Amino acid sequence: MEPLLRLTQVKKRFGGIEALKGIDFEVFAGEVHALVGENGAGKSTMMKILAGVIPDYEGEMAYRGRPLRLKNPKEALDLGIAMIHQELSVMPELSVAENIFLGRQPTRGRVVDWRRMFAEARRILEALGYPHVEVERPLGDYPLGVHQLAEIARAVTSGAELIIMDEPTSALSPMETERLLELVRRLASQGKAIVYISHFLEEVTAVADRITVLRDGRKVATLRAGETDKSELVRLMLGKEARFFERAELVARAREGRPVLELSALTRPRAFEGIDLALYPGEIVGLYGLIGSGHFELAETVFGLARPAAGQIRVAGKPLRGGPRQAIREGIAYVPPSRRTGLFLEKPVYQNVSLPWLDRLFGPARELAAAREVTQEVGLRPPDPARNVGAFSGGNQQKVAIARWLIEPPKVFLASEPTRGMDVGAKDEVLSILRRMADAGTAVLLVSSEPETILAAADRILVMAKGRIVAEYTSGEVTKEMLVHAAAGELRKSA
Amino acid sequence: MAEKRSRTSRLAERARELAPVWTLLALIVFFGVYSESFFTLENFGNILNQVALLAIMGTGITFVLLTAQIDLSVSYMATLAGVVAAYATAGHLPQPWPIVVALLVASFLGWISGAATAYLGIPSFMSTLAMSLIASGLSLYLTRGRILFDLPPLSKTLGSGRIFGVKWLVIVAALTLLVGHLVLRYTRFGRYVYMTGANPKAAELAGVNTRRVVAWVMVIAAFTAGLAGVVGIGRLGSATPTAFDGMLIDAIGAVVLGGTSLFGGVGGIPQTVVGLLILGVLRNGLDQVSVNIYAKTLITGIILFAALVFNILFAGKKES
Numbered sequence: 001m002e003p004l005l006r007l008t009q010v011k012k013r014f015g016g017i018e019a020l021k022g023i024d025f026e027v028f029a030g031e032v033h034a035l036v037g038e039n040g041a042g043k044s045t046m047m048k049i050l051a052g053v054i055p056d057y058e059g060e061m062a063y064r065g066r067p068l069r070l071k072n073p074k075e076a077l078d079l080g081i082a083m084i085h086q087e088l089s090v091m092p093e094l095s096v097a098e099n100i101f102l103g104r105q106p107t108r109g110r111v112v113d114w115r116r117m118f119a120e121a122r123r124i125l126e127a128l129g130y131p132h133v134e135v136e137r138p139l140g141d142y143p144l145g146v147h148q149l150a151e152i153a154r155a156v157t158s159g160a161e162l163i164i165m166d167e168p169t170s171a172l173s174p175m176e177t178e179r180l181l182e183l184v185r186r187l188a189s190q191g192k193a194i195v196y197i198s199h200f201l202e203e204v205t206a207v208a209d210r211i212t213v214l215r216d217g218r219k220v221a222t223l224r225a226g227e228t229d230k231s232e233l234v235r236l237m238l239g240k241e242a243r244f245f246e247r248a249e250l251v252a253r254a255r256e257g258r259p260v261l262e263l264s265a266l267t268r269p270r271a272f273e274g275i276d277l278a279l280y281p282g283e284i285v286g287l288y289g290l291i292g293s294g295h296f297e298l299a300e301t302v303f304g305l306a307r308p309a310a311g312q313i314r315v316a317g318k319p320l321r322g323g324p325r326q327a328i329r330e331g332i333a334y335v336p337p338s339r340r341t342g343l344f345l346e347k348p349v350y351q352n353v354s355l356p357w358l359d360r361l362f363g364p365a366r367e368l369a370a371a372r373e374v375t376q377e378v379g380l381r382p383p384d385p386a387r388n389v390g391a392f393s394g395g396n397q398q399k400v401a402i403a404r405w406l407i408e409p410p411k412v413f414l415a416s417e418p419t420r421g422m423d424v425g426a427k428d429e430v431l432s433i434l435r436r437m438a439d440a441g442t443a444v445l446l447v448s449s450e451p452e453t454i455l456a457a458a459d460r461i462l463v464m465a466k467g468r469i470v471a472e473y474t475s476g477e478v479t480k481e482m483l484v485h486a487a488a489g490e491l492r493k494s495a
Numbered sequence: 496m497a498e499k500r501s502r503t504s505r506l507a508e509r510a511r512e513l514a515p516v517w518t519l520l521a522l523i524v525f526f527g528v529y530s531e532s533f534f535t536l537e538n539f540g541n542i543l544n545q546v547a548l549l550a551i552m553g554t555g556i557t558f559v560l561l562t563a564q565i566d567l568s569v570s571y572m573a574t575l576a577g578v579v580a581a582y583a584t585a586g587h588l589p590q591p592w593p594i595v596v597a598l599l600v601a602s603f604l605g606w607i608s609g610a611a612t613a614y615l616g617i618p619s620f621m622s623t624l625a626m627s628l629i630a631s632g633l634s635l636y637l638t639r640g641r642i643l644f645d646l647p648p649l650s651k652t653l654g655s656g657r658i659f660g661v662k663w664l665v666i667v668a669a670l671t672l673l674v675g676h677l678v679l680r681y682t683r684f685g686r687y688v689y690m691t692g693a694n695p696k697a698a699e700l701a702g703v704n705t706r707r708v709v710a711w712v713m714v715i716a717a718f719t720a721g722l723a724g725v726v727g728i729g730r731l732g733s734a735t736p737t738a739f740d741g742m743l744i745d746a747i748g749a750v751v752l753g754g755t756s757l758f759g760g761v762g763g764i765p766q767t768v769v770g771l772l773i774l775g776v777l778r779n780g781l782d783q784v785s786v787n788i789y790a791k792t793l794i795t796g797i798i799l800f801a802a803l804v805f806n807i808l809f810a811g812k813k814e815s
């Protein structure tokens with residue numbers, strides 16, 4: 001059988017960096033082909049070539065047996081190659097339906113046929129398993145998971161034959177992920193080819209027919225999914241072993257001194273209600289919840305990005321009101337769940353890192369020196385603080401977002417999905433940075449919708465659902481199932 | 496489209512940075528060849544003199560554009576400041592208070608439209624449009640439509656005097672640009688201006704009080720506009736209720752021609768200087784080569800439009 005798409009000896013350099021060093025790659029119609037590899041291995045770059053986003057490269061590409069050279073994404077789309085980018089390109093101001101039909105709204109005569117557009121959008125979302133999304137509402141009203149969904153729906157409805165998904169589930173809850181994986185399988189059984197990039201090896205082994213591993217711009221292997229397992233994949237990806245966290249053994253810790261962060265009856269309508277929480281120096285508290293459970297909003301509110309309607313926030317006993325500036329001054333650090341909102345992609349790393357500290361750290365030389373130090377600490381690759389953030393791979397951008405807060409150790413570190421989009425190795429690195437911060441006395445609130453992340457690092461675990469804390473684990477064995485259950489059980493009951 | 500942008504960004508940045516410089520050089524060569532009087536020291540002095548007021552105003556506009564806002568009231572603010580200074584002089588307010596009052600009035604009105612944008616969320620093109628009506632209205636009200644000839648002596652000196660053979664006006668313009676440059680380049684506030692324009696949400700997350708930054712750049716724009724007005728009446732020899740109204744397009748145009756992005760975060764005073772020179776050389780050169788006088792505005796307009804298209808093409812990717 002002839003592959004739908006074939007790459008032969010594809011190479012790509014960015015200035016001095018060789019991102020792809022001669023890749024051979026084939027995708028067949030009807031298969032789910034997963035692509036895994038460390039941050040910066042070249043996954044996104046390779047897919048951007050497939051999707052016409054990067055037109056200048058060396059090597060050959062053939063689609064349905066015909067050699068071709070794509071000049072832009074539109075050409076790719078016309079041929080039936082659609083890509084869902086790692087950084088979403090949705091328009092939050094437009095309605096969900098408009099986002100799905102962006103650029104090809106159904107029309108009647110010359111005007112947009114809104115009724116039909118809404119109806120079709122509704123039908124598609126239902127088919128994808130999201131009947132509750134109101135397609136007339138602005139996409140911005142919905143959490144990131146739905147943004148991702150809109151992108152997927154857009155590709156699916158465009159009639160693409162080859163759909164490339166770059167980390168589609170990094171913002172999805174386990175339930176949403178499951179639905180997406182089902183959808184991916186369904187699309188493949190309809191004869192579509194799917195290239196699926198993910199750092200979640202579990203998903204990858206579950207959904208893929210074949211898996212290609214990239215390391216450092218080279219293809220290491222292409223394996224049948226049934227004949228391999230996670231540890232082999234990790235070994236191939238990293239060239240070494242890594243640990244997995246399906247469960248954790250929590251040990252109740254003796255808490256020293258007074259809590260640094262106290263929340264009492266904190267309430268923000270439509271987000272969370274009556275939250276009581278105390279964080280002690282030196283501990284990592286995992287706050288787990290599904291997307292929409294209010295855990296991200298809680299962190300955001302503590303940092304001063306939104307006003308609580310009721311309740312109190314105290315830092316070291318002192319009430320905290322006012323915005324991020326005051327929060328930072330009181331020793332609170334915050335990483336938002338979406339790196340795009342927190343970073344200046346068009347500005348060099350050092351300016352991204354130094355911005356909160358300019359009152360004592362101003363001047364390119366000093367900023368560069370400080371940035372060099374902290375980016376080394378987080379293992380930024382390449383370690384060049386003068387480069388624009390936008391030129392780094394997704395995972396490395398995330399490291400920049402964290403590095404900023406290492407300049408001055410915070411009292412409280414609110415980290416929302418600090419490991420989103422990171423490979424297993426980099427995840428370990430970031431979590432050990434959190435651990436080092438905790439050991440130095442910082443209280444870390446690790447806010448995540450990835451059970452593995454929470455289980456890998458937390459000393460104590462809280463679960464949020466529907467805006468409330470529904471479970472707390474301080475000692476004994478905790479498993480992924482327990483967390484997901486606690487988070488989803490409540491959700492189902494009240495849904 | 497983020498990926499596409501990051502790939503082309505270096506090329507695009509280069510092109511965006513250098514295109515105005517090439518344009519300027521091309522214009523200079525062109526007019527140098529086609530006009531004998533163009534390449535004289537005296538004519539270069541003329542050009543500088545012609546763009547001096549625009550330069551003072553353009554300094555503030557640069558700040559505003561860098562935060563991705565716009566100020567459509569600057570020319571009316573200049574007119575108003577000139578009128579206030581002359582009115583107060585006629586009313587025998589001791590010098591230099593008329594000038595101080597004029598600058599304060601302009602700054603205050605700038606703060607109002609800035610605060611409306613920063614704290615109430617009224618788009619700046621709208622708040623400054625409304626403010627331009629207020630400023631214009633005040634000018635008319637104070638003058639009752641007449642021309643005021645009592646000018647502060649300092650205005651006259653700065654507007655039409657010379658020192659060591661150099662026009663004070665040019666010196667004031669150069670100093671304004673210099674101060675603007677130093678603030679943007681070498682102060683924290685300057686960095687906040689760039690970062691707020693590049694990504695307001697991210698700036699806020701890093702503890703930057705982006706609302707205050709926006710309000711302040713509008714004050715700065717109103718202040719430099721006021722300064723242009725106060726000095727400008729000295730050059731004109733009188734204050735009229737519409738003295739500088741026509742400068743709006745040129746002032747914003749010069750900043751954009753220089754390559755400062757309409758989407759914020761990219762550009763600066765050096766770019767504005769190039770933009771000013773392009774506009775100055777173009778205006779001056781068209782006079783020299785005696786094109787149809789009625790075509791001058793058309794040609795300038797076409798070039799400005801081309802610059803806008805260019806600006807959007809290369810900077811506008813941010814929006815996609």
Ligand SMILES: Nc1ncnc2c1ncn2[C@@H]1O[C@H](COP(=O)(O)OP(=O)(O)OP(=O)(O)O)[C@@H](O)[C@H]1O
Binds near residue numbers: 042086381382391421
């Ligand atoms: N526009 C660019 N300019 C310069 N270098 C780039 C650019 N895009 C990517 N690179 C570099 O190419 C390499 C591969 O990046 P790529 O984005 O393909 O990684 P990835 O495998 O998708 O990683 P991640 O899992 O972190 O998303 C990295 O070293 C990155 O820094």
Ligand SMILES: [Mg+2]
Binds near residue numbers: 045
């Ligand atoms: Mg990637």
